[in-house]
Amino acid sequence: MPTDASxxxxxxxxxxxxxxxxxxxxxEVAEVSLLDILxxxxxxxxxxxxxxxxxxxxxxxxxx
Numbered sequence: 001m002p003t004d005a006s007x008x009x010x011x012x013x014x015x016x017x018x019x020x021x022x023x024x025x026x027x028e029v030a031e032v033s034l035l036d037i038l039x040x041x042x043x044x045x046x047x048x049x050x051x052x053x054x055x056x057x058x059x060x061x062x063x064x
Contacts, residue, residue: 041048
């Protein structure tokens with residue numbers, strides 16, 4: 001499946017704009033804290049468990 005992005009574009013850092021400030025320059029890399037990821041996972045714990053359980057039930061039903 002062909003894409004419109006060239007190989008050189010894939011290696012360029014992403015440029016993101018914030019709501020309160022200007023766009024981040026190409027030389028700056030946005031960092032995501034491990035604590036932020038853990039907080040998001042904890043907030044969505046029920047959704048993750050529900051989806052995992054639903055696929056487990058589907059797997060059990062299809063294997064019988």
